[in-house]
Every structure is written in structure tokens, then in C-alpha cells.
Amino acid sequence: MKLRPAQILVLGFATVILVGTVLLSLPVASRNGETVGFLNALFTATSAVCVTGLVVVDTYTQYSLFGQIVIMLLIQIGGLGFMTMTTLIFLILGKRITLRERLVMQEALNQLTLAGVVKLTRYIIFTTLIFEAVGALLLSLRFSRIYGVPRGIYYGIFHGVSAFNNAGFDLIGDFKSLTPFVEDPLVNIVIMALIIFGGLGFSVIYDVFTTRNIYKLSLHSKVVLTMTGLLLVVGFLVIYALEHTNPKTLGSLSPAGKILAAAFQSVTPRTAGFNTISLSDMSLAAKYFTIFLMFIGASPGSTGGGVKTSTFALVLMMIYSVITSKENVEIYKRRIPMDNLFKAVVIMLIALLLVLTVSFLLTITERADFMSILFETVSAFGTVGLTLGITPHLSDAGKVLIILTMFSGRVGPLTIALALASKKKTAIMKYPEERILVG
């Protein structure tokens, strides 16, 4: 009974995925009236519920309107369910325990009563719908001009939901993602904004909207905002530097288009999965850099995946402290507790172990170059959805591996966090200590 919240989470996600699989494998879910097959339906449902966006079949070409709406609902349930549950679980398990943080959440939470939980969930759903509605409205303006009003509105809603939930599913067709809109400021800016807000996490959004003074934000919010900002700026500069002369990616665009496309490609690994340039045409260095960004991912309690910006920040600060012989890890004049660092490190190491194991297995099951395999694995683990093009060509074993990786990438880190949180101080017999030489 120790892992109850984790078990609920895993079982809940698995159930939604199974229901989605059944619905998507119905002939009526396919445009051509023939079932897409169990494994492809399972892949699509997992990708949607885990808001990943990797697709073995093109969403627009393969699925009927019914199928597409199932996918949109799975994305909404997956994204919202995860954001709500992580926020609740972090609160209920007392992971946010400083006075400042309690104050921030107090209004929403009311001492963890059922009413409080309902109220918090309402807040999260309300926030999500507001963002999605504004995004959908703005996107509809553009899409209506291209696809006509009814389909334009539908496209606005679908892509608004997909972007805020960091899902990366699109209806453009032929695995094109958003490449036809590479120089379109409206589509780019709206999608980027939705991705970024969706990836910040509810507690940060709440903190920012309720705190007038930036200095009074919680340490968590400060770290998440700093790290997100840094990653966006560095990501933009690196992608621009590496790709602005590549005629197959940024090179052929207008000066403004280059900037827009580089910005978009620095936002999307956090962990949206849309792309506006051909990723497989990027340089090796840019692909590798995108892997870093995807691995780091979004922020805790958000719709995004990855090891999380805050985890990465703690690990970086820990390394910095060791190299500079500092005794404590200090960020913004606050000391980070040891168990907090420990947790960050464990999450990072387990993520690495998972990515390395899966990519190793894929080098056995797939016939593809190493970069494409590593890219695909990290994309699945981080629930990103970017690909160098091998997803539709995966072997059945490869599809199963990627399905498991998307699922682990989604529920895994939280389950680990829960396992760490529920560890009780038991007074059992202890073995004597002994040290081992390392390094």
C-alpha cells in the first residue's frame, strides 16, 4: 500500500491508453474504414495520452474525424490528468513544504480537504481552458483563411490543445508538422507561447499570477523561470549559429524567418514536438544539441516531460559547488537541502540509464543510424515527439520499446519521486558503515 498514489497514476494512465487503443483501432476511426491495427492504435493512444506526439501513421491522412477527436480527447485527458495529479501529489505528499510555498497554495488548497482538492483541480482545469481557448481563437483566425471557417476553427482547437498540452500532434498531413508555417509569425508565436506556458507547470503559473513582486516568488518558480529563459536563449543562439547557413533548414529563409525558425526550434524540445524545419536536414551538431534540450525538457507539474528544468538546474549547481569547493549548494540566497539534491540526481541517473538501455536495444532491433536512434529514444522518454524520421519505419519490437519508453518517460519520474517521498524512517537493524574508493 506504500505506493498507492503511484499505483493510481500508473493504472489510471494505462486504463485511458487501453480505452484509447480500442477506440482508435475501430474501423470508423480510420479515414479508409479499415482498422489501423492494434499495435499502431496502441502506439497512437500511448503517444497521445503521454502527450508525446511521435506517430507511426500520419494523424490527418490515417484517422477519420472521429479518430482525430479521440486523439484530441486523449491528449486533453493525458495532459490535464498529469498536471492535476502531479500538482496534487506534490502538495499532498508535502513536497512543497516551505512557508512561502504553503502560503502560495493555501487559497487553492484549504488544508488538503476533499473540497480543497476539488477547488485546486478546478483552478487547473480553468487555467488550462483559458490558455487553450485564447490559443485556439488566435490560431483559428489563420487556419480559417487557409482551410475555410469550420475546419479552421476545428484546426485552431486541435492545435491549441495539442500545443498547450505539449503534445505535438498536428493535422497538417504527410508527417509535415508545422513546416508549411515556418515563416508565419501568428502561428509561430501563438504555438510557442502555448508550449512555454504549458511547460512551466501550474504552480509556477499560479505563483506568477498571484505574486506582485518578482523577488517574492518561491525559489522553485525563480529557478524554473531562470532555467526556462536560459534554455530558450541559449537554444536559440546555438540553433541559429549552427543552422543559419544550412540551405536545407534556416539558410533559405528570410532574415526574420531565420530568427522565427531558430526560436521555434529552441522552444519545441521543451517538450512540444512540433517542428517548422526539416529536422533530419539539420547538422549533426544541431541534432545532438536538440537531444540535450529534449532530455532536459519542461518543468515539474506541467504538461511537458524530460528530467525537468529544475532537476537539471540542481544537478548543474551541485557540480558547480563541487568544482568551486563550496560546502553547500546555494541558489538565489537559499540553501538546497541534501535530500532535494539527492532526488534530482537519482532522477537524472535513472533517466540516463533508461535512455541508454532503450537506445542500446534499438541498435539491435532497428536498421537505422545511431543519431536517429538516440534522438528517437530521448524524444520518446522526454515525451517530446520530434523525430529524424524513423518512427513510421520502426519494427514491431521497436514500436513496443518506444511505447514502453513513452509510458515510462511520462509516469516514471513521478513514480520515482513518489517512491522517494514515501520512504519511511524505519528503525531496523543497521549494518556498519564502510567506504569505497571512487574516481
Add this chain to the structure above:
Amino acid sequence: MKLRPAQILVLGFATVILVGTVLLSLPVASRNGETVGFLNALFTATSAVCVTGLVVVDTYTQYSLFGQIVIMLLIQIGGLGFMTMTTLIFLILGKRITLRERLVMQEALNQLTLAGVVKLTRYIIFTTLIFEAVGALLLSLRFSRIYGVPRGIYYGIFHGVSAFNNAGFDLIGDFKSLTPFVEDPLVNIVIMALIIFGGLGFSVIYDVFTTRNIYKLSLHSKVVLTMTGLLLVVGFLVIYALEHTNPKTLGSLSPAGKILAAAFQSVTPRTAGFNTISLSDMSLAAKYFTIFLMFIGASPGSTGGGVKTSTFALVLMMIYSVITSKENVEIYKRRIPMDNLFKAVVIMLIALLLVLTVSFLLTITERADFMSILFETVSAFGTVGLTLGITPHLSDAGKVLIILTMFSGRVGPLTIALALASKKKTAIMKYPEERILVG
């Protein structure tokens, strides 16, 4: 003055490398009487002193007898110097602090007096020379039959020194390493034995030779021996499974040759750098697996590199403890202290950061496939010396990057260990604690 031992180590190594560079860039060091050039000499000297074995020019074809002997001496100084200094430093800084460990080392150390240090150093040199002499003798028997007696003895000594110091330099010519001896039991078994003993670390060898009862070995020795054994067995099985049908590697060998070659390729990433099969002809999976083995590397206080078997063992056990909700990390009925785990994790993370950064930079500077670049980087970091063939074709920037990586890989982890060891508990003003959400 805080980092004095680390500074001595870094400056000492740098000085030996510079002297080696000057000697190797002399025209007389080259077979053709023309200087090999400063950068190539620096690369060779760094590779020799750091006992790596990556070569931009073929040792036999390029260097004269004088040059080859300089390389052998650099290997001996680098290997012996590092093993002595790490053992001394671990002892002097009290990193081996349990009663059992003190007892093991007492005889050699005599309460850290100068006489004790001299005695310990003598022990280490004596042990090294014994192993090298026995290895050289056995190898000479085989080499004398091929190259005649004088050259056979010289080859026996050179390869005995190179193997025990985990250096991986050879005199076979044409970058062939030991591939002509792929099915030769004597050469294979002697070289493997030297690599394994050289990679265990002096304290483990001393512990094993002075402790009659295997249960009474120090925890460190038990962990190192278990992990080394595990890696060798798993390495053998995986390489055999992946390559036994590959006609370009194991496939064309006799049944006994297959076993010998798979065994050799599982030993050499710990971190010797010889090879008896063509590594670039291995499957993608086998190359990737070899990268794992190289990254882990040898054991602390040995001639080998990598993050070390014990570091990897602690990280694995830590992850296992977290996943199974164990409160403590326990190995062989001993509890591992928190700071010991912390150090293992920091070494692992810094190593990863270094490898990722260098390989990223190489994707910018080099025109090579991603696997070859990652393989080369980990090989340089782990001072392994295996290559998929890109070393001789590196750009100047690439050479400089690999030189820096070899040097960091050799002195880095120890310097970090020293930095961690010399941290004093200072009673300065402390900031209040605050927690950050991760995962």
C-alpha cells in the same frame, strides 16, 4: 593552498607531457629523420603519459627506436606515477578510513611518515615490475619466434609495459594493434591478465595477496572484484552474442578463436585499448556496448581510467535502493555513507557532462559519423585508446579537444575527489533552506 595535492598532480603530469613532447618532436625520434610536428608530438606524449593509446600516427611506422623508448618511458612514468600518487593521496587524505583498511595498509604505510611513503612507493614499483617482467618474459617467447630474439625481447618488454599500464600502445605497425594475434592464446591470455591486474588498483592487489580469507577482504576490494568479474562475464556474453555471426569480426574465426576474441574485447575496454578484431566492423550495438564498458573503465588507484568500477557499482546500488524503496545503500552487509554516494554520483555526472560537451564540440569540428565521434570521446576520457578509426584524421581543433579530454580524463576525477576531500566544514553564515520540485 587548499588544492595542493591536486595541483602537484596536474603540474607533474603536465611537465612530463611537455618534456615528452619536446623529445618526440625531435627529428631523431622519427624513423624518417623529420619531426612529427608539435601537435602530433603533444598528442602522442599526452596519450602515452595519460596511458590512453589513441594515436594520430602509427607508433611503429612513425617513430624511431629512440622515439619508441621515449613513449615506453612516458607510459611507465604516467602509469606508475598515477598509481602511486592516487594510492598515496587516498591514504594521506584519509579516504580509506575504516579499521580494516587501516590494518591492510599499516605495514606499507607506517603512520604516514616520509619513510612510510617511500616504503609504499617501493611496494608499488616492485609489484608493477614483477607483473611487467613476468608478462614481458612470456610475450618475448612468442615475439622472438616472429621477430627474432633481440627484437622479440624488446617487443615483449614494450607490450608488457603497455599492457600492465593499460596504455594500449603497440609496435605491430599500420594501426593494426594486436589483430594479427587474434587467435594466439599465449599473447591473448598474457595481455588480458596484465590488463586485468593493472586495472584492479594497487590496494586491491595488496589486499588480495595479504588476506587469506576472501570474506575478510575490505568492502572496496570485494566491490571492485565483483564488479570487474561481472563486467568481464557480461561483456564477453554480449560481445559474443552480438558478433559471433559477423563475418568481419568473430564470424570467420574458429570456435576457440571466437571465444578468445570475445573475451579480449570484453577485457580491453577496462581501459587498455588494444584490439584483436576490427572495431569499425563491429555492429552498431557492439560499438555502443563497448562505449558503456569504456565509460565505466577500471578501478581506483589503478593504471586504468573511466569513472571506475566502484563508482558505477555505487551509482547502480543507489538507483536499486531508490527503486526498491530501501532507506540505505547496502553492499555485502555494509552501509555506504552518504558522502561516499554523493562523491560517486558527482564523479559520474561530471564525467557525463565532459563527454557530452566534448562530443558535441567534435560534431562541429569533425566530419565523421556520430557513433565514431562518441566512441572517440569516451575512449579519450576513459584513457582507453580504442578507436573506430577517426583519430589519425582529426582536424587540429579535434586533436586539441582529444588532448584536453585525455588529460581531464586522467587527472580530472582524482582532482575532483581531492576537491571533495579537502572541503572543510567552515562555520560561515548559512542561507535558509528551500526546496525545489524535481522530476
